Amino acid sequence: MFSGGDYDEVARWLSNFVTSHAKRENPRVEAVVEAGGRREGESYGVRLRLGEALRPPAGGAPIELTYDEVGRNRGNLAWCAALANRIRALARELSLADIGSQRPA
Secondary structure (H helix, E strand, O other): OOOOOOHHHHHHHHHHHHHHHHHOOOOOOEEEEEOOHHHOOOEEEEEEEEOOEEEOOOOOOOEEEEHHHHHHHOOOHHHHHHHHHHHHHHHHHHHHHHHHHOOOO
């Protein structure tokens, strides 16, 4: 067993981490961390929301992270940098889609 914190503490850390990196690309992007239910104590699903748009889209698989993986690696700079890059890429994708949807017809 790792000493990365309990499930809820790790979920809070993950939500803060995802929010922080997403907002670096666009302050309007919100983090959606799926926890609880069938995931309780096992895993997290991560998506980003901008208005009604989600990335990965609804119906598609979210970024899947296990509780053990996040708890063990949240102090690992390389792992955090890789996750931050994934989150920022999704936030950019959402932002570009939002800009495209606002163009006059």
